[in-house]
Amino acid sequence: MQCRQCGTEIADKAIVCYRCGTATSDPVRRAAAPPPRGRGLVPLALIAALVLIALYLGQASRTAANPDWLQLAAGLCAGGALVVLLTRVLRRQ
Numbered sequence: 406m407q408c409r410q411c412g413t414e415i416a417d418k419a420i421v422c423y424r425c426g427t428a429t430s431d432p433v434r435r436a437a438a439p440p441p442r443g444r445g446l447v448p449l450a451l452i453a454a455l456v457l458i459a460l461y462l463g464q465a466s467r468t469a470a471n472p473d474w475l476q477l478a479a480g481l482c483a484g485g486a487l488v489v490l491l492t493r494v495l496r497r498q
Contacts, residue, residue: 448493455486 459482466475
């Protein structure tokens with residue numbers, strides 16, 4: 406058999422070329438690709454925005470004539486922030 410890299414004649418049962426060190430067969434397993442990074446700021450920005458909106462609506466409901474819908478909207482924003490936070494935490498596990 407000949408080495409694929411350097412062309413040296415090597416034994417048929419050789420695992421690597423004695424001259425250049427190139428493997429004579431393809432690896433059985435391949436390395437796993439690392440998970441993509443860099444998307445961590447979008448969920449954090451969304452959580453921060455939802456919390457700030459919830460706080461603003463909560464404060465605005467104190468002085469409003471009809472505070473019920475403002476409190477409902479504040480609760481929905483806080484709940485949305487909690488859902489985004491929980492999905493982010495559960496994805497990491």
